[in-house]
Amino acid sequence: MTSNGGRLARVLSVLVALGAISTLVTLSAGAAAAQDAAAPDNAPAIHAIYLDHLGREATAAEITRFAGLGITLTERDVQTVVLGSPSFYRQAGRSVSKFIQALMMETKGRRATRAEMKELRDVFRNGPDRRPAARRLVANRALAMTGYDRDGFRVSRIAVLRTERGAISRIDVQLNEIVDLMTDSVQVTIDGRDITGELSRRRRGTVASLTPSTEIFRSGRVIASVVKGSDPSVRADKSKQIAPARDEIFPNVRVVAYYGNHQTRLLGVLGETGPEAAAVRVKAAAARFDEPGRPAVGAFEMIATVAQGSAGADGNYSAPSRLEDLQYWIDVARDEGLYVILDIQPGRSDFLQESQRYESLLKQPHVGLALDPEWRMYGDQRPGQVVGSVTAEEINGVSAWLSELVLENDLPEKMFILHQFQTRMIKNRDAVIDRPGLATIIHADGFGGRAIKLTTYRIIQAEPPFWNGFKLFIDEDTRMFQPADVLNFTTVPVPDLITYQ
Structure with missing residues (x-):
């Protein structure tokens, strides 16, 4: 779901290259995905995120690195890279525990609970052998856990409906304000895997409903992300767990x-x-x-x-x-x-x-x-x-x-x-x-x-x-x-x- 007007948001494949998570696909209501590079439009937003988390603007090399991907970035994509960077790790104190606490302070404004600390340490411990990749994976999970948003805009609820066979028939993303399918972009994944399909509005425009284009029997962590208009800083994320489709286990899964x-x-x-x-x-x-x-x-x-x-x-x-x-x-x-x-x-x-x-x-x-x-x-x-x-x-x-x-x-x-x-x-x-x-x-x-x-x-x-x-x-x-x-x-x-x- 991307805007028909200005630039069409697509999602970064940073973590795909790390082997840690699949690409998040931006769904579009009647619009094809944009193919143009995004560096000129996104440079100010990237600078703002670097200033927010590292206290400095992005270097020319860092901007070039994002531009080289040839796709439009969203706020959380850049945050994942920045919060998982060696610079942020050094500022946090060069230990996994301090790194996690710093992540939670940045994304939630408070220290991690004992359960959150354990979960994120487990993600780091069981992640890729390359430490930078593992740090990015932890940063991505922390962002999903905290439902990071700005300006009071948020996803209040995710509902997943299944057919009698257990296939996902619809995913509803409920917002605290009206979603405009012509200007707002929505990204939906289940355990990091793309969900694509047709988008519509429900409940007077406060619910974005996605009908998958193919039969899906997935389970796990659903992440829905919504960007308001063309400003990637006005973004809301929410995640929830869904159980397996168990009406008939095989050969569905x-x-x-x-x-x-x-x-x-x-x-x-x-x-x-x-x-x-x-x-x-x-x-x-x-x-x-x-x-x-x-x-x-x-x-x-x-x-x-x-x-x-x-x-x-x-x-x-x-x-x-x-x-x-x-x-x-x-x-x-x-x-x-x-x-x-x-x-x-x-x-x-x-x-x-x-x-x-x-x-x-x-x-x-x-x-x-x-x-x-x-x-x-x-x-x-x-x-x-x-x-x-x-x-x-x-x-x-x-x-x-x-x-x-x-x-x-x-x-x-x-x-x-x-x-x-x-x-x-x-x-x-x-x-x-x-x-x-x-x-x-x-x-x-x-x-x-x-x-x-x-x-x-x-x-x-x-x-x-x-x-x-x-x-x-x-x-x-x-x-x-x-x-x-x-x-x-x-x-x-x-x-x-x-x-x-």
Whole structure:
């Protein structure tokens, strides 16, 4: 959405070059995007931003750098570069904590809260290896977090409407004053990815409504930015989180999960950080599996009941997690637009009994279930001494209960995952039933070299109506498959679920 009259605002691709975020696209009501370079028009605004944040005007070299991009800049684009610059970092005191506090003072006029400090430190820690790129990423997130605006102009609300299939049908951006589609520009992204489409006005002109030009099933952080007229300093930003489209998970999206237990890093990558940092990391991992028409959504696969080497008080050789501990991760996942999968390693208990421990969590719309037969023990078997197994009958008992839970509570479709790396692990697999309300996935596990992993996957792979999963072991695999490798599988199906352990 850009003006028909003066210059047409488009959005900077600074962060694209850093590999940190995709281009934000300016949407236009009946106008083509401008192709002319913007340096002469934007130089005064760029000088003003440098004066505001660094106490000096931009140098000729800095102006030339922006002009070389050949596109019109917006205020936030320049702010991202300026606030992430070495000059601002030095003025802040040359430490990450001081840098974040300085960012918050500049954009919000106050110090960062403990939660904001943690989130921005996690963004820096899990960002690009190049420190300047990481600082720009933190600056961009801080600007989004604070809803930076000037002159009392602001975005008061973002609403995202979906169809019955879960596709985004409309994005409404509500302002505190009337928007003029002939002169004002609006930019909308979801997790840094462009949203383009037709723009209209609602509610007497105070709501700009975007109808996407293609079906979109994205989730994550929505950022809406509005520039009034041709003055980039009169700008309002707002962000919100939207949950995944979960009516039918596959094939609308591909899911990319981090696996592990929240209490230890020994069981997988998920345990290496807290949930906020894990969300940043898994979103970055998922983005590499995006394909046109099939976006990738991140997930936490959490080992809820963990197999143990000792019998424990109940003699089951397994230990359940506390519901409140899991709920904290589930809450973060919901806020960040991620799925959660509760993984069961039952030891000498059974899958239904262990799954029912987490019924209150599984009633939440973004929480699914995984059964790991490797850790299902019988008789005097002990976890770690033998590869376990499960019958189709036991699996069907769990899926019947979970399907009923979904239908009775009017929940969207849930992932129901069966881990497997040997054919003997699921006895009589052909008898496993596909239940309504469940997307049942046969997940090919096992670590090793590329050839053995593909051979295992080829043997384990599922046929419709079931879906396929594939695990990548970050430390144990030899020449671990990269996203481009997985997306270009030819001798086996491209998996619908990819899990990193």
